[in-house]
Amino acid sequence: MARRARWLLPLVVVLLWVGAAGPLGSLSGRLTGLQENDTAAFLPDSAESTRVAELQQGFSPTEAIPAILLWEGEGPLDEATLAEIGQRVQEAAAVAEEAGFLAGQPSPPIPSEDGEAVQALLPITPDVGDEIVTVVGDLRDTIAVDGTSSFVTGPGGIFADFANGFAGIDGLLLLAAFGVVLLILLVVYRSPLLPFLVIGTAGLALTAGNAVAYLLADGGLITVNGQSQGIASILVVGAATDYGLLLVARYREELRREASRFTAMRTALRRSWEPIVASGATVVLGVLCLLFSDLSSNRGLGPISAVSVTLAVVAALTFLPAVLTLLGRAAFWPFRPHAGEPAKEGRGWQRVAALVGRRPRRVLAASTLLLVAAAVFAPTYDASGITFSDAIRGESNGVDGQEALGRHFDAGSGSPTVVVTPEDSWPAVAEAAAATDGVATVAPFTGAGGPPQPGADPLVVDGLVRLDVTLAVPADSTEALDVVSGLRTTLDDADPAALVGGDTASNLDARETAARDLRVIVPSVLAVITVVLALLLRSLVAPLLLVATVVLSVGATVGVAGLLFDDVFGFPGSDPGILLIGFVFLVALGIDYNIFLMTRAREESARHGTRDGVLRALAVTGGVITSAGMVLAATFGALSVLPLLFLVQLAFLVGFGVLLDTFVVRSLLVPAAVALLGDRTWWPGRLARRPEPEREREPAWV
Numbered sequence: 081m082a083r084r085a086r087w088l089l090p091l092v093v094v095l096l097w098v099g100a101a102g103p104l105g106s107l108s109g110r111l112t113g114l115q116e117n118d119t120a121a122f123l124p125d126s127a128e129s130t131r132v133a134e135l136q137q138g139f140s141p142t143e144a145i146p147a148i149l150l151w152e153g154e155g156p157l158d159e160a161t162l163a164e165i166g167q168r169v170q171e172a173a174a175v176a177e178e179a180g181f182l183a184g185q186p187s188p189p190i191p192s193e194d195g196e197a198v199q200a201l202l203p204i205t206p207d208v209g210d211e212i213v214t215v216v217g218d219l220r221d222t223i224a225v226d227g228t229s230s231f232v233t234g235p236g237g238i239f240a241d242f243a244n245g246f247a248g249i250d251g252l253l254l255l256a257a258f259g260v261v262l263l264i265l266l267v268v269y270r271s272p273l274l275p276f277l278v279i280g281t282a283g284l285a286l287t288a289g290n291a292v293a294y295l296l297a298d299g300g301l302i303t304v305n306g307q308s309q310g311i312a313s314i315l316v317v318g319a320a321t322d323y324g325l326l327l328v329a330r331y332r333e334e335l336r337r338e339a340s341r342f343t344a345m346r347t348a349l350r351r352s353w354e355p356i357v358a359s360g361a362t363v364v365l366g367v368l369c370l371l372f373s374d375l376s377s378n379r380g381l382g383p384i385s386a387v388s389v390t391l392a393v394v395a396a397l398t399f400l401p402a403v404l405t406l407l408g409r410a411a412f413w414p415f416r417p418h419a420g421e422p423a424k425e426g427r428g429w430q431r432v433a434a435l436v437g438r439r440p441r442r443v444l445a446a447s448t449l450l451l452v453a454a455a456v457f458a459p460t461y462d463a464s465g466i467t468f469s470d471a472i473r474g475e476s477n478g479v480d481g482q483e484a485l486g487r488h489f490d491a492g493s494g495s496p497t498v499v500v501t502p503e504d505s506w507p508a509v510a511e512a513a514a515a516t517d518g519v520a521t522v523a524p525f526t527g528a529g530g531p532p533q534p535g536a537d538p539l540v541v542d543g544l545v546r547l548d549v550t551l552a553v554p555a556d557s558t559e560a561l562d563v564v565s566g567l568r569t570t571l572d573d574a575d576p577a578a579l580v581g582g583d584t585a586s587n588l589d590a591r592e593t594a595a596r597d598l599r600v601i602v603p604s605v606l607a608v609i610t611v612v613l614a615l616l617l618r619s620l621v622a623p624l625l626l627v628a629t630v631v632l633s634v635g636a637t638v639g640v641a642g643l644l645f646d647d648v649f650g651f652p653g654s655d656p657g658i659l660l661i662g663f664v665f666l667v668a669l670g671i672d673y674n675i676f677l678m679t680r681a682r683e684e685s686a687r688h689g690t691r692d693g694v695l696r697a698l699a700v701t702g703g704v705i706t707s708a709g710m711v712l713a714a715t716f717g718a719l720s721v722l723p724l725l726f727l728v729q730l731a732f733l734v735g736f737g738v739l740l741d742t743f744v745v746r747s748l749l750v751p752a753a754v755a756l757l758g759d760r761t762w763w764p765g766r767l768a769r770r771p772e773p774e775r776e777r778e779p780a781w782v
Contacts, residue, residue: 086342090402097284097399108290111297111309126374127589128568132581135500138541139525144183144203146495147216147236151228152484156195161227165189168223169200175222179215181205192488199489204236216240220477231481235495235583238468238478238556243306245472245724253310256718257317258283261711265321268707269328274411277403278328282320285395289316289388296383303380310719310727311381311661316388318669318715319363322708323356323396326676329704331404335417341408349401355679358616359672360393362609366668369604370661373597375590378657429702433695436751444752447744448632455635461642462653465591466725467556470652473723486554490520495555496548497564497585499571501578506538506545512574513549518563520552551584558653560584561591594656598663605664606631609671617678618765625753625761626678630670633745634663637737641729651725658726662733669712669734670741673705677746681754682762690761694754702747709742 149172151157151165166189176182183203191198204215216232217240223230231237258279265275289312296302330352334344367389370382409416436443469479485493501509506524514522524538525546538545549567553559564584571578606627613623638659645651677694680701685693716738719731754761 087406090405093398093402094406097395097402101284101287104284104287104291107294108287111290111294111304127586127593128579129581129585129589132498132500132579132585135544135579136498136546136581138544139527139539139546144205145235145239147202147204147219147232148234148481148485148493148495149186149200149202149219149223150197150231150233150481150485151199151223151225152197152231152488153228154196157191157198157228161225162189162191162198164225165198165200165228168225169202172200172202172219172222175218176202176204176215179211179218181211181215194488197484197488199485199493201234202236212236212240213244216478229484231477231484233478233481233485235555237481238472238476241472241476241478242468242724245306245722245727252721253718254286254313254317256721257314257715260714260718261317261321264707264711264714268325269412270415271412273407273413274328277400277407277411278321278324280403281324281395281400282317282392284399285320285392286313286316286388288391288395289384292387292391293384296387302383303376304384305377305380307377307727308381308384310722311730312384312388314715314719315363315385315665316392318712319360319389319672320392320395321711321715322672323359323392324400325704325708325711326356327352327396327400328404329701331401332412332417333700335409335412336419336421339419341405345401345405349397351683353397354616355675356393356396358612358679359675360389362612362671362675363389363668365608365612366605366664366671369601369608370664372601372604373660374593375597375657378594378597378660381661429699432702432747433699433751436698436748436755437691437695440752440755443748444756447749447752450744451632451636451740451749454637454639455632457639457642458635459642460646461638461659462646463595463656463659464653465558465561465587465594465655466653467558467587469554469556471725473725473728482554482556490550490552493520493550495583496550497555497567497580497582499547499549499567499578499580500544501547501571501575503538503540503543503545505575505578506547509571509574509578510547512570513547513567516563516567516570518552518559519549519567521550523548523550549582555582555584556587561588564588591656594660598656598660601660602663605667609667613671613674616675617682617762619762621757621763622678622754622761625757626671626674626750629745629749629753630667630674630741633670633741634666634737637662637666637733637740640736640740641733644732645729651729654729655726658729658733662730662737665716665734666737666741669738670745673709673742673746674750676705676708677701677750678754685759685762690758691755694751698747698751705746706742709738709746713738713742 149169153161157165169186169189173182173186181204183205186203187201189198189200202219204212216237219232220230223232232240261282262275262279265278269275293302293304293312297304327348331345331348334347335341338344338347364386367382367385370378373379404411409418469476469482472479499509499513510522510524513519525548526537527539538547551560551563553563561584564580565588568580571580610623610627613626614620617623645654677697681690681694681697684696687693688696713735716731716734719727
């Protein structure tokens with residue numbers, strides 16, 4: 081009965097996971113349909129532009145975002161071409177109406193002063209969601225006119241191209257992530273079976289995480305957009321693989337000591353669950369600090385990432401141990417570990433440990449100097465913000481159209497900045513706005529449809545007047561952000577009650593809110609992780625040391641990124657939100673490897689003393705930590721396959737940062753510092769010295 085029970089429990093666990101995969105997969109596949117990728121998902125809650133967006137609803141019975149239909153010729157357009165363009169405008173309206181997304185009648189065709197271009201404004205509903213990609217694609221096919229270059233641009237067209245960047249989340253992104261992880265695992269394990277077990281665990285965790293996220297989003301408890309789903313998917317694949325690597329390494333180590341696979345797994349689980357759970361807890365608590373963000377997109381990323389990582393821990397501690405127990409040594413074929421044989425791997429890490437042990441001061445000084453030298457360049461990192469146009473990589477009809485629009489019209493036409501002001505002060509506010517540098521025209525909103533006309537009588541709603549301000553620069557450019565910032569300052573003098581909103585103002589508020597989030601969330605993450613480490617290691621010195629090394633590593637990563645983004649990659653800039661998410665992930669994931677190393681160091685130190693204990697821990701865990709670091713860096717690197725600049729930048733920040741942390745901080749700096757501190761590392765706690773078991777009298781790497 082006892083023997084049967086030993087087989088029965090892991091078999092039941094495997095069957096439960098496999099049986100649940102179908103229903104979980106069905107729910108998981110629906111998550112993409114609940115994404116909210118409209119502009120509201122990226123608006124700061126307390127910003128001035130958000131207040132203006134609410135007040136605008138009183139001026140227009142139907143909410144709308146403008147799609148600008150634009151035709152550009154190589155010279156002046158003739159009458160026949162203009163007539164055909166007028167027909168295409170009506171056909172485009174019919175296409176939008178048939179799809180159910182027409183929010184009002186299109187404007188008549190508006191020729192440019194040079195006669196070489198024509199534009200028309202087509203209002204579409206803002207809740208079109210991901211279907212905006214299909215709708216705008218149909219519009220682009222519809223408006224083609226021989227002899228002209230046609231574009232669907234403006235907020236509607238550019239946002240469609242932006243949303244299209246998330247189209248590869250369920251396919252290309254995951255295929256790239258799993259493919260690169262599988263390749264690394266095949267090299268690490270040199271086994272045809274074991275990598276698929278680890279990948280299968282990550283796949284089950286991803287499926288379960290997306291299924292739970294769907295239920296939470298469907299119930300209105302969390303908000304999901306393409307950004308949060310893509311990042312969370314990569315995070316769960318990397319985390320589940322890392323936890324699997326740690327468990328597999330400890331199981332293989334125990335199989336060389338125990339003849340029974342069941343005894344080996346019990347020991348491996350007993351010594352692995354604490355660092356795995358603690359590691360998962362640091363990531364979960366770290367990403368939940370994003371709930372302090374004032375941006376809906378960041379707040380949505382926190383819960384979905386927390387759910388995904390939690391299920392990665394559950395899968396790594398249930399499904400993977402169960403299937404490994406059932407397969408036993410066969411899982412490692414053709415290099416099966418046998419009881420009593422010495423470890424065949426890790427010889428290189430023995431030499432690293434020996435180097436750190438012989439010259440800890442030199443190793444500490446050299447590694448610290450390297451990180452500080454890189455961190456010095458952190459202030460060169462340009463986090464002043466990027467626009468939607470800059471965020472799109474590769475070909476974009478909307479971005480090309482915006483450039484063409486600026487060649488023939490006021491660059492900000494079609495996407496006006498909106499000013500809402502009290503009725504009695506609107507003439508003074510309009511005059512002050514028109515005198516602001518970078519403003520082309522100011523016109524009151526009349527509610528009559530068509531383009532705004534300066535000098536017309538305004539529509540008054542609840543004692544308020546709306547003014548449409550057309551900028552002389554492209555509405556999604558960094559120059560436009562400066563113009564809107566200056567406009568707000570100017571209007572504060574004309575009437576402090578005047579509010580400035582619109583797409584450009586929303587981008588400005590999002591940038592300023594992201595900078596505020598950095599100041600609030602960064603110390604929150606550091607405080608939470610310090611507490612978790614203190615509880616895990618029962619020490620105050622060790623957590624402060626480890627958090628300090630992670631902060632130094634993040635600073636070095638940002639310094640290197642600051643140099644490469646501008647001088648090598650030629651990126652137009654970055655966004656504080658990217659820096660914030662990169663910091664949260666780098667700190668939380670960097671602490672993972674601290675936990676893997678230091679929990680083993682504490683275990684070894686109880687038998688051999690702190691100095692020898694941390695060197696033994698480095699020799700034993702060096703291989704699994706570096707493998708985990710390469711896997712995690714590779715999975716985040718998969719984000720770069722999507723044509724969105726902020727995902728490419730995030731992929732570099734996290735990928736490079738994890739590798740730097742793995743090969744420099746965790747392999748050299750931390751072991752050297754702990755070796756020098758000795759037993760003071762565990763202050764105010766004390767190590768309970770345990771006699772060394774007979775079978776462990778030799779060094780752990782022999």
